[in-house]
Amino acid sequence: MSAALRSREALLVAVIALLLAVIASRFPGFVAPSNLSAVLYDTAPLILLALGQTAVILTRCIDLSVAANLALTGMLCAMLNAAAPGVPVVAILVLAAGMGAVLGAINGILVWKLTIPPIVVTLGTMTVYRGLIFVVSDGAWVNAHEMSAAFTGFPRQAVLGLPVLSWIALAAAALALVAIVRTPLGRALYAVGGNPSAAVYAGIDVGRTQFLAFVLSGTLAGLTGYLWVARYAVAYVDIAAGFELEVVAACVIGGISIAGGAGTVVGTLLGALFLGIVKNALPVVGVSPFWQLAISGAAIVVAVAFNARAQRRRGRIILRRAEAGS
Amino acid sequence: MSVGARHIPDRMHSPAARLLRRWETLLLAVAIGIFIANSLASPYFLNAWNLSDATFNFTEKAMIAFAMALLIIAGEIDLSVAAIVALASTAMGAAAEAGAGVPVLVLVGLGTGLICGAINGVLVTGLGLPSIVVTIGTMSLFRGIAYIVLGDQVYKAYPPEFAVFGQGYVWWVISVELALFAVLAVIYGVLLHRTSFGRAVYAIGNNPTGALFSGIRVARVKFVLFLLTGLMSGVAAVCLTSRLGSTRPSIAFAWELEVVTMVVLGGVNILGGSGSIPGVVLAAVVLGLVTFGLGLLNVPGIVMSIFVGLLLIGVIALPRLWAMGRR
Amino acid sequence: MPDTPVLRLTGITKTFPGVRALSEVSLDLYPGTVTALVGENGAGKSTIVKILTGIYRPDAGSLHIDGRETRFASAQDATRAGITAIHQETVLFDELTVAENIFLGHAPRGRWGLIDWPEMRRRAVQILARIDAPLDPSTPLRDLGIASKHLVAIARALSVEARVVIMDEPTAALSQKEIEELYTLIARLKSEGRAILFISHKFDEIFRIADRYAVFRDGAEVGAGMIDDISENDLVRLMVGRDMDRIFPQRSRSLGDEVLRVDGFAHPTEFDGISFSLRRGEILGVYGLVGAGRSELMQALFGITRPSAGTLRIDGRPIRVRAPADAVAHGIVYVPEDRGRQGAIAGLPIYQNVTLPSLERTGWHGILRPRREFDLARTYAERLELRAAALDQDVGTLSGGNQQKVVIAKWLATEPRVIALDEPTKGIDIGSKAAVHAFMADLAAEGLAVIMVSSEIPEIMGMSDRALVMRQGLIVAELAGEALTPEALVRAAAGIGAPGEAAA
Numbered sequence A: 001m002s003a004a005l006r007s008r009e010a011l012l013v014a015v016i017a018l019l020l021a022v023i024a025s026r027f028p029g030f031v032a033p034s035n036l037s038a039v040l041y042d043t044a045p046l047i048l049l050a051l052g053q054t055a056v057i058l059t060r061c062i063d064l065s066v067a068a069n070l071a072l073t074g075m076l077c078a079m080l081n082a083a084a085p086g087v088p089v090v091a092i093l094v095l096a097a098g099m100g101a102v103l104g105a106i107n108g109i110l111v112w113k114l115t116i117p118p119i120v121v122t123l124g125t126m127t128v129y130r131g132l133i134f135v136v137s138d139g140a141w142v143n144a145h146e147m148s149a150a151f152t153g154f155p156r157q158a159v160l161g162l163p164v165l166s167w168i169a170l171a172a173a174a175l176a177l178v179a180i181v182r183t184p185l186g187r188a189l190y191a192v193g194g195n196p197s198a199a200v201y202a203g204i205d206v207g208r209t210q211f212l213a214f215v216l217s218g219t220l221a222g223l224t225g226y227l228w229v230a231r232y233a234v235a236y237v238d239i240a241a242g243f244e245l246e247v248v249a250a251c252v253i254g255g256i257s258i259a260g261g262a263g264t265v266v267g268t269l270l271g272a273l274f275l276g277i278v279k280n281a282l283p284v285v286g287v288s289p290f291w292q293l294a295i296s297g298a299a300i301v302v303a304v305a306f307n308a309r310a311q312r313r314r315g316r317i318i319l320r321r322a323e324a325g326s
Numbered sequence B: 001m002s003v004g005a006r007h008i009p010d011r012m013h014s015p016a017a018r019l020l021r022r023w024e025t026l027l028l029a030v031a032i033g034i035f036i037a038n039s040l041a042s043p044y045f046l047n048a049w050n051l052s053d054a055t056f057n058f059t060e061k062a063m064i065a066f067a068m069a070l071l072i073i074a075g076e077i078d079l080s081v082a083a084i085v086a087l088a089s090t091a092m093g094a095a096a097e098a099g100a101g102v103p104v105l106v107l108v109g110l111g112t113g114l115i116c117g118a119i120n121g122v123l124v125t126g127l128g129l130p131s132i133v134v135t136i137g138t139m140s141l142f143r144g145i146a147y148i149v150l151g152d153q154v155y156k157a158y159p160p161e162f163a164v165f166g167q168g169y170v171w172w173v174i175s176v177e178l179a180l181f182a183v184l185a186v187i188y189g190v191l192l193h194r195t196s197f198g199r200a201v202y203a204i205g206n207n208p209t210g211a212l213f214s215g216i217r218v219a220r221v222k223f224v225l226f227l228l229t230g231l232m233s234g235v236a237a238v239c240l241t242s243r244l245g246s247t248r249p250s251i252a253f254a255w256e257l258e259v260v261t262m263v264v265l266g267g268v269n270i271l272g273g274s275g276s277i278p279g280v281v282l283a284a285v286v287l288g289l290v291t292f293g294l295g296l297l298n299v300p301g302i303v304m305s306i307f308v309g310l311l312l313i314g315v316i317a318l319p320r321l322w323a324m325g326r327r
Numbered sequence C: 001m002p003d004t005p006v007l008r009l010t011g012i013t014k015t016f017p018g019v020r021a022l023s024e025v026s027l028d029l030y031p032g033t034v035t036a037l038v039g040e041n042g043a044g045k046s047t048i049v050k051i052l053t054g055i056y057r058p059d060a061g062s063l064h065i066d067g068r069e070t071r072f073a074s075a076q077d078a079t080r081a082g083i084t085a086i087h088q089e090t091v092l093f094d095e096l097t098v099a100e101n102i103f104l105g106h107a108p109r110g111r112w113g114l115i116d117w118p119e120m121r122r123r124a125v126q127i128l129a130r131i132d133a134p135l136d137p138s139t140p141l142r143d144l145g146i147a148s149k150h151l152v153a154i155a156r157a158l159s160v161e162a163r164v165v166i167m168d169e170p171t172a173a174l175s176q177k178e179i180e181e182l183y184t185l186i187a188r189l190k191s192e193g194r195a196i197l198f199i200s201h202k203f204d205e206i207f208r209i210a211d212r213y214a215v216f217r218d219g220a221e222v223g224a225g226m227i228d229d230i231s232e233n234d235l236v237r238l239m240v241g242r243d244m245d246r247i248f249p250q251r252s253r254s255l256g257d258e259v260l261r262v263d264g265f266a267h268p269t270e271f272d273g274i275s276f277s278l279r280r281g282e283i284l285g286v287y288g289l290v291g292a293g294r295s296e297l298m299q300a301l302f303g304i305t306r307p308s309a310g311t312l313r314i315d316g317r318p319i320r321v322r323a324p325a326d327a328v329a330h331g332i333v334y335v336p337e338d339r340g341r342q343g344a345i346a347g348l349p350i351y352q353n354v355t356l357p358s359l360e361r362t363g364w365h366g367i368l369r370p371r372r373e374f375d376l377a378r379t380y381a382e383r384l385e386l387r388a389a390a391l392d393q394d395v396g397t398l399s400g401g402n403q404q405k406v407v408i409a410k411w412l413a414t415e416p417r418v419i420a421l422d423e424p425t426k427g428i429d430i431g432s433k434a435a436v437h438a439f440m441a442d443l444a445a446e447g448l449a450v451i452m453v454s455s456e457i458p459e460i461m462g463m464s465d466r467a468l469v470m471r472q473g474l475i476v477a478e479l480a481g482e483a484l485t486p487e488a489l490v491r492a493a494a495g496i497g498a499p500g501e502a503a504a
Helices: A002-026 A033-058 A066-083 A089-112 A118-137 A149-156 A164-182 A184-194 A196-201 A206-232 A243-253 A265-285 A291-311 A320-325 B015-020 B023-041 B048-057 B059-073 B081-097 B102-126 B131-150 B160-167 B176-194 B196-206 B208-212 B218-244 B255-265 B277-296 B301-326 C045-052 C075-080 C098-103 C117-130 C146-159 C176-191 C203-209 C232-240 C294-301 C324-329 C339-343 C350-362 C370-383 C400-412 C430-445 C457-463 C486-494
Strands: B169-171 C007-016 C019-029 C034-038 C060-065 C068-070 C083-086 C164-168 C195-199 C212-217 C220-226 C258-266 C274-279 C283-288 C309-314 C317-319 C332-335 C418-422 C449-454 C466-471 C474-480
Touching (some): A033 A164, A066 A118, A066 A243, A149 A206, A164 A184, A243 A265, B048 B176, B059 B176, B081 B102, B081 B255, B102 B131, B102 B218, B176 B277, B196 B208, B208 C339, C007 C045, C019 C034, C019 C045, C075 C083, C176 C203, C212 C232, C274 C449, C274 C474, C294 C418, C350 C400, C400 C418, C457 C486, C474 C486
Parallel strands (some): C034 C212
Antiparallel strands (some): C309 C317
16 A cells, blocks of 8 residues: 555656657657756746645645735835845845745734634635735836846756756755655644644644644745746736646645645655646647646646545454455 | 423523624624715715615625525535636627527526536535535636637627626616525525525534434535535626626636635634524625725725735634633 | 552542533552553543643642652653553554654654654564564554554554553454453563553453552542452442442333344445344344444444445335435434534534424425424423523533433434434433433333444343344344343453354
C-alpha cells in the first residue's frame, strides 16, 4: 500500500510524460529545454502559492484569499517602487513576505482564536483584501514606466541558465519538502489534519498549527505578489483574479486530500506543473486559451474523485479469514 | 430543569420571548435603522421608483440564496452557482441566436440549471465527494464552458418580449423580479419550515449520521437540494439575462460570495443545522439597502465589497467575541 | 512492595455543564504495581484518564508525583512527567507510518533540529522488538489491522521513559493469544518498576494480573485496597452499589409467534453465516466482546450496511431492506450504541427528535402539523419518564440517560414490531438504567420482539429469554434456560473450549 501512496506521484509523472510526448509528436519545439524552462518560469507563481496552500489543506483548512493577498501585496510593492525607486530589491522582498505573512496571520487568528470556518474567513478576507487594493491605489494602474529597472528585472534575471523566479520556486519546493518531512511542525500538519482529537493527545496544539499554516501560505502569497507584479511589470486591482482556484486545483490534482492529513509536496509540485504545461500547450496546439478554465475545472473534479477512491475507508475487518486474506 | 416527569410543557418560552431572542428580530431592526439612515443621508432615497430600482440589487441573488440556505442548513455548499448562471445564460444566448422564442429560452435556462445541479448532486451524493471542492471544480468547469462557447464574444439577439422577466412590472413599482422574489420566498419558507422535507433538512444538517439512523434518506434529500440550487441559479439566469439583454461569459462573476454572505448574514449557520428563510429575506433587504445607500453616496462597487467581506466575517465573529468576553 | 506512591491524586473534582464527572476522587499508584480501576460505564474512569494525561484540567484537587505537587497544562506536560496511556479508542494517525506514530511529538532530532528518520526507525525497531511486535516501522498505519494498531499504541507508550502506564480496556479487541502476550508485557513492565493503571471490565483478568484495586461509582471513589483482601462478589457489590440479583425486573415469559427470521446473513469482512429467529414478546440477548461484530450485524438488519448474502423475513414474508427507511417501514427499528453520533440529533428539540420517523403520520401530505407532533412526543416522553423542562428543549442539553429515552421514544412512536437495542444502558446512571430495564420488560410484555446487544453479563443474564454469543463475526453459541450461565457466555465469547473452535 505504501507503493499506492507513491503511485499518485508516479501516475502524475506518467500523465505529464504522456502529455509532453503527445505534444512533442506534433510540436517538437515544445519540449526543447528553452521552452520547458519558459513553462517552469510561467508556472513558478502557481508552484509557490500551491506549496503554501498544501500546508493549509493538510490541516483541514482552505485559503481562498491567496490571490487577493498576492494582488494587494504586489500593488503595495509597485506603489512603493514608484514612489521610492531607490529602495533595494532585497528590502522589497522582505517587505512583501512580511506583508503577506500579516495578511495570512489575520486569516489564521480568525480560524484559531474565533474558530470561524476557514472557508468563511478566507472568502471574506479575499474580498476585503481585493477591495483594499482599490482603496490604496484609487483604482489606478502602476505601469512599467513607473517601475525601476532593478524592480522589474529581478525575477527574470538569469542565474545558471534559469531565471531567478524559477530558482525561487524550486528553492521553496525544496525547503517545503524538508520542512514537511523533517520538522515537527511539518509532521504536526499531518497529525492535525489526519486526526485532530488524537493530535491533542500527542501534545499538538491544533489551532496554533493551523495558524502557522495560514501564515506560511500568506508569506508565500506576499512574496509571489512582488514577483508577479515585477514580472508582468504592471499592477492593478484585478491581477491574479480567480488564481486561488488554480492554486487549489494544483493541490487537489497533486493528491492533497481536502479532508486533510494526506498528500505530499512532490504531488503538489507535479499538480502545479501539470496545470502549467496544459496552459502553455494550449496556444501551441492551436486550442483557444478560453479552454483553460474548463480544463482545470474538469481536472479538479476528476482528481477529487480519484483521491476519494484511493482513500475510501475499508469496512471493519472482524472475520479472521477476511483479515488473513487482505 | 427538574420540572419532573409528570407533565412536560410544549415550550420553554412564550411566543413573545422567543421572538425577541431571534436573529431575525435584530436583522429587522438593522434594516429599519439603515432605511432611516439612508433617508436622512440622501434626498433621493425616499422615492418609490428609486426604491423599486434598488430591489434589483438583491432579487436575483436572493432567489439563489433561498435554495443555498437549505443546502447550507443541510451541511453542504454550492460554490458553482454563479458559474451555473453564466452557463445557463450562455445556453439561452445560443438558443436566442438560433431563433428560439421566449418559452424555449426559459426552458433552456432552467434546464441548464437543473442539469448543472444534478451534476453537482451526483458528484457529492453519488460518489460521496466533499461539496466544497466539487463545486470549486464545477465552478471552473461551468464558467469555463461558457468561455469556450463565447470567448470574448457577446450574445444579445434576445427577442424583445424576453425583456419582461428582468425589466417588466407587475403593478405600479412592483417589478416582475420583485414579485417572483416574494413568491419564491413564500414557497421556500413553507418548504423549509412547514414540511417534513424541511424537517429532514434540519435533521441532516445537525447530525447526518443520526438522520440516516432515523430512517431519513439523506443522500436523496441532499441530491434534491443540489437540484433546487441549480434550478434557482437557472431562474436567476433568466432574470439577469433578461434585465441586461446580453450575455458575456463573465456574467454574474463572484456572485457565489454575495449569495453565501446573504445566507450567513441571514442567520444560517455555515456549519449547517440552523437558519431560516425570513432571515435570508431580511438579509437580502439589508444588503440591498446598504448597496443602494452607498451607491447614492457615490461609493464605488469594489469598496462596497470590502463592506460585504467584513460583514460576512463580522456576523460570525461578533457573537463569538461576545461569548468569549462573557466567560 | 514499596509503600510510597509514585503518583498520588487527592480530592480531584471535575464538572462538565450539567454533570459532575468526578467528585473528590483520590487514587494512588505504586511503582512495580498493577492497580485495577474498576467501575461501571459512566463512573468517571475515562475522565480520570484524561486528567492524568493532561487533556482535562481538574476543577479542584491536587496531583503529586514523587511527593511533589504538579500541574499539567498540556498533554506534553504529562508525557514529560512520564505518564503515558494506551487508549481505548485508537488515538493514532492512519496516514503516518508506524515509526512516526510511535514518536510523534517526541521524535529524535538530528542536525539543525531536523527529525532524524534513520534514528527514529532504528529506535522503533528496538521498541517493537521489545514487545515482540512483528511490524515494519515504515508501514503506513492504515494498512494494519486492529490488533497490530494496538501494538503500535503500546510501543508509543513505551517510547517515552514512562513511569506510569495507563491501559484503558487494553484487551477489549484482542484475541486470547494476544491477551496472553499482553500479560507477559505487563509482567515485564512491572519488573522494570513502572506503575500500571489497568482499566478493565473483565473480572477474571483483574484477579489474574492486578495487585491493587480502586473502585469508582458515579464519579466518586468508593473503595481501594489490595486485591488479595477482596472477593469477586465484594468487588462487584462495591462497583454496582447494591446486590446484583435485585436490579432486574420480574418478567412473565409468554412468547408469541415468530416475527423475525434471519437466514444465512453474510458480509465480506464483518460477519458470516448468521441465522436466528425472534418471537413476539421475546428478549433476545446478543453477547460478545467489543468488536465481535454485534453492532455490525444489527446495522445490517437495519439497512445501514448491505449484507452480501442472506434473507430477512417478517411474519414469514421475505423483505428487502436497502436503507433504514425500509427497515422502519417494515417495523424494524434500532437504538444505536453511539448515541451522540447515531442516536439523538443534538440541535433539534426533543419533540422533533421523537417525531422524525413518524412525520408521515403526524403530518398531512408532507405538511407538518406541530400540534399532533407535540401530542405524540408527549405521550412517549411521559411514558418513559423523561426529565426535561419542555418538549422544545434541545436534546443536546439532556443527560445521557434522558437522550437515550428520547431515542427509544422516537422508535416506539413508530409502533415497531422488532426493536434492537445496542448497549442500551452503556454510560447512563443507575437510575436511568433501571428505568430502561423495566421498560424493556414492559415492551416485551406488550408483544414487541426485542433484541438486546450487551457486553454486561448481568444484563444479559437478568433480561434475556435466550442469548446469542458472537465472536469474530460468527454466532458461536445460542444459550437458553439452564445452559445460559455467566461461565458459558464468557467461554463462548472468548473462544475457550468451544467445540470446533480452537482459540485463535
